[in-house]
Amino acid sequence: MATTTTPPARSGGAAPIRKIPRSGPPIVRFYRTAVGKKWVMAVTGLILMSFVLVHLIGNIKLFLSKQEINLYGEALRDMPGHLLPRTWLLWFFRIGLIAAFAFHLHSAYGLTVINRKARPQRYQSKRDYVAADFASRTMRWTGIIVGLFIIFHLMDLTWGNANPDFLRGDPYNNLIYSLQRPVVAVAYSVAMIALGFHLYHGAWSLFQSMGINNPKINRARRVFAIAFAGVIMIGNLMFPIAVQLHLVDLKCPQTQPPTAACPAKS
Amino acid sequence: MPDQQMRITLTAWRQPSPETPGRFETYDVPGVSPDMSFLEMLDTVNERLIHDGREPIAFDHDCREGICGSCGMMINGVPHGPERNTATCQLHMRKFSDGDHITIEPWRAAGFPMIKDLIVDRAAFDLIIESGGYISAPTGGAPDANLIPIPKPVADAAMDAAACIGCGACVAACPNGAAQLFTAAKIQALNLLPQGQAERWDRTINMVETMESYFGSCTNHRECEAACPKSISIDFIALMNKDYAKAQLKQRRLVGQSFP
Amino acid sequence: MPADATADRRLPGQELTMPLDAKLPEGPLAEKWDNHKFDIKLVNPANKRRFDIIVVGTGLAGASAAASLAELGYNVKVVTFHDSPRRAHSIAAQGGINAAKNYKNDGDSIFRLFYDTIKGGDYRSREANVYRLAQVSVDIIDQCVAQGVPFAREYGGLLDNRSFGGAQVSRTFYARGQTGQQLLLGAYQALMRAVHTYGIELYPRTEMLDLVLKDGAAAGIVCRDLNTGEVFSMSGHAVVLATGGYGNAFYLSTNAKNSNVTAAWRAAKKGAYFANPCYTQIHPTCIPASDEFQSKLTLMSESLRNDGRIWVPKQIDDARRADQIPEADRDYYLERRYPAFGNLVPRDVASRASKREVDAGRGVGPMKNGVYLDFSDAIGRLGRPVIEERYGNLFEMYERITGEDPYVVPMRIYPAVHYTMGGLWVDYNLMSNLPGLFVLGEANFSDHGANRLGASALMQGLADGYFVIPYTIGDYLAPLLGQKPVPVDDPVFKDSEKAVDEQVRKLLSINGNKTVDELHRELGKVVWDNCGMARTEQALTKALSEIPAIRDEFWKNVRVLGENETRNQSLEKAGRVADFLEFDELMCLDALHRNESCGGHFREEYQTEDGEALRDDEHFAYVGAWEWKGTGAEPELHNEQLSFEYVHPSTRSYK
């Protein structure tokens, strides 16, 4: 009750969930905050998006011919012509990609930790979401699925340790052997659907994260996200489906010119 | 019209103090008129509880006109209840039907610690403002109000942002417990105006970093916008993100000053 | 039936004693404030930090005062019962704020604003104060714009104005329908900046429950922490009350639910004079109550009267729907009775006219307690988009509350208590009769006389806080240099803490049968019925006998559950209602003593043949300031005579 001193002003109140040191170079300070981490997610997300797009375009050559895709693999390693030693530029891109992937993952982890702390006690009654969609609420899970896929994918097609029929330098062969296994085809498909959802939210969300907001383009952001996610998801799904349906297979690779065993398709 | 009374079942979160664990209690509420506001319905529950010798349900409220931002609770899992752009005090019982079961729960977020029943402490919002949510214009010496014309669209946009009533529904709604909508609205209401330019970058950095000490991060769920009784747009969050990055990139030191 | 004009209309036993000195500065009206600023004592900048000032309330008046005082260098402590300073009731003001900027080139000037305010107040305010108010109104807008208040603008980027509440010039600045909010946010942000930069100590969720005096001067306050129940004291060289109005004396009003008279009343019980409590303003355009559970009334902006037409059916108890009543059966009574001003007559006139219609049985709506405000003509003339643009959000709000669409069905409106012109008596320096106690904003007896003009309360609150108190407080403080504030373990504080604590325990121990709200509602009904829009000697006498009975019942039969140590809203309310139970008696007594009609105070005995208010300047051109003498005891009336040198009292006419 009654005191002989006036108590301090503003007692009580929330305890901070974390300390954000106000020191260090601007870029470090920037990355400490969630807003900064979201920028990093967006930028790395964009890099990853460009990769999957280019990768998809490259993979389309699968439908052209074995030579095409193998030449394509070769051309990648040979970039940019003879200006640089072989595979330098490819490694440059690879390193960029690995870094983007690492930062994307690290900031995703950081944000998740922050968000856990921000609501220590969950709602005790059923929460009814109005605007948040399935895609936005499952970003972490679709992300993890895609992450696991990439590891498997590399083991499968780049390092070969997950692919008993692996032949170095013959991606065409590797891919078709791999996707002929129904389990792998299903796994690929699940991963591509997850990626579709990840991008459906991500390709819209990154504009918000980077402050690209203008009444003139705001509607277009959603259209872009749907289109991008759709192209990537459907485009990539074509491969396991095509292989499973034997539209492309090893027995009759679409080599030119046609042989007796494998006549030209009419 | 006055005779169409409803009977509803109300499940309310009861927690006598921050230290005591809380639980839900369920009450039968007869005689609800569709013209009652949601809070008036709670008033009648409370009157009855007092007559039964039980403590009334504590809930914050004041203006009951949707402007002071005191009221607010989760109503069937939605902040401020089912009607869009409407604070709890402006929600009326005609939005419900006879026999409905309504569950109410306080905002939950680390930045909003529990006080009692449906009341939480939103003082962290004041800390965000304190860290930079103002234009330093000490009393006296202001130039004539019409000295700087402000294009109407800009003034209107600032007004859209300034409409925030500080209720905290955005935090309550956000799956991440983020206060981005509130903070962005407060930052942009000032950053958009010519008067707000001098402190723009410091304000943005300070307010964002204070916000982040208490609240979660935004992953663009858009729940906040849907829950906001003043329909503040998440566009302001984007503008805040832009300003924050710019602020960190800005080299605000003058030419000739050395680095520490 | 004007009473014999020569007879002294005061009640026996209420002779005026002790004339009050407002300490008005010398000189011509236009120079008084400047002269005064030059003449008053100053505190040297380096010495300001040696003074502790307690500001109670963070509405427009309190927040602006606290920020400005802290900027000057004073040590400021701020107390508010709200959880955040930003929630003070000022936030609810919709319409706008006046200022004599003359941006519209329509002939406005400081003198015209001054003149309109004096006339609007029915010649019951101080010329010098009102002139100062008009003078600083101009600076307020500059200040607010500099703080980033997003006032409405025109396409050219300059500030927009509108005309408001019967004014014949456009001098009202506004920010959508949220002027109060935007101004308060400006002041609140300035306050939070001062918390950050100048170390203001902020005590939210803290209710002031007593004023503490030492040797007759304000020495501090006793507070209760609403979350923990802790009672503690705070001491300072001066106490500034900016605690708002007492509209909730009527239970139903447009005020926020927690607005109350406690701070002012407890100061009054310590000897501060309460001036003109009977001057209460009724706002004509509120949404009528829908049932007996109604907890508060909602104001619809007065601007609606610019385009809406007010009418009732000519026939008593007409049961037809509005759209089935033909033109010939409608009575547009304001247009009929006041052809010049029509639907735009001042608030008090419009309110009484509605009451007359409803009392006569021509009320509309399920409870027959409203009149129509019809937009169908305006929609026909201007088109729905124009009306939508002008009033869209108000229409939306109306529909949310009533479930009726005002684009289709006429709105129903009825007057409700809205603002209180009465308050603690203050001199030109805004200091009460108790040295060191300053009162600002709606809490003081104000510059509005017997009736406030629309959009002038915000102006007054900010004028007091930004531009008056920062200067005038120095006059009181300067001679106190070197004195330490009274320590909080001084017996004056301890005694006061004990009394507060005892009241809390008493309230918790009664455990009777009626809830606080039930008793408040009973009280409200008595004062609304007898001391509301129209008052009579008989009704007031009746109220004066009924209020003490409710008060007795309260102290015997109230039920406050729970404990002191955790948040207890019934307990908070009980303390506030206890004060209303005493205060309302004074309000009725003041209304009874003032045997005239002026502004918001309308005594049916004193009206002209056609029902207009009849002032009695000969006997009542004074401020009635009451000194409390104990519960149930007759208070003592002090008076401050008002003299009019620049505006000559005339009968208001809006015909």
Ligand SMILES: Cc1cc2nc3c(=O)[nH]c(=O)nc-3n(C[C@H](O)[C@H](O)[C@H](O)COP(=O)(O)OP(=O)(O)OC[C@H]3O[C@@H](n4cnc5c(N)ncnc54)[C@H](O)[C@@H]3O)c2cc1C
């Ligand atoms: C619905 C409505 C609309 C209005 N519209 C307009 C308009 O358009 N234009 C206009 O000019 N005026 C308008 N007014 C009037 C105007 O809003 C008020 O008169 C004015 O805002 C009062 O400001 P204030 O600072 O004096 O008090 P308030 O804003 O009421 O602030 C009171 C403060 O005191 C604190 N307080 C009170 N008692 C205690 C205590 N015991 N202990 C601690 N703290 C305490 C409160 O917490 C609060 O912070 C309107 C009023 C209403 C009700």
Ligand code: HEM
């Ligand atoms: C290990 C794999 C991955 C994980 C764990 C992961 C996780 C996440 C998380 C948690 C988010 C934040 C969600 C949000 O802000 O809404 C996110 C955003 C995003 N991700 Fe991923 N992701 C992964 C891989 C990918 C890949 C491969 C791509 C691109 C092809 C990608 C593109 C994006 C994009 C564009 C965003 C949106 C960025 C923003 O909103 O600013 N992610 N990711």
Ligand code: HEM
């Ligand atoms: C079903 C769709 C896909 C097919 C058919 C496919 C096919 C291939 C093939 C054939 C290679 C080997 C290229 C080479 O070794 O030269 C490869 C490499 C790779 N793929 Fe895919 N891929 C698919 C989807 C994806 C997706 C969605 C991602 C990422 C999110 C991805 C990431 C990678 C990476 C990182 C490499 C290694 C690149 C390198 O070595 O530089 N792939 N892919």
Ligand code: SF4
């Ligand atoms: S942004 Fe909207 S929801 Fe959030 S505090 Fe402001 S008004 Fe409430």
Ligand code: F3S
């Ligand atoms: S709901 Fe939360 S995630 Fe962002 S858009 Fe709103 S703050």
Ligand code: FES
């Ligand atoms: S009570 Fe003020 S916003 Fe609801």
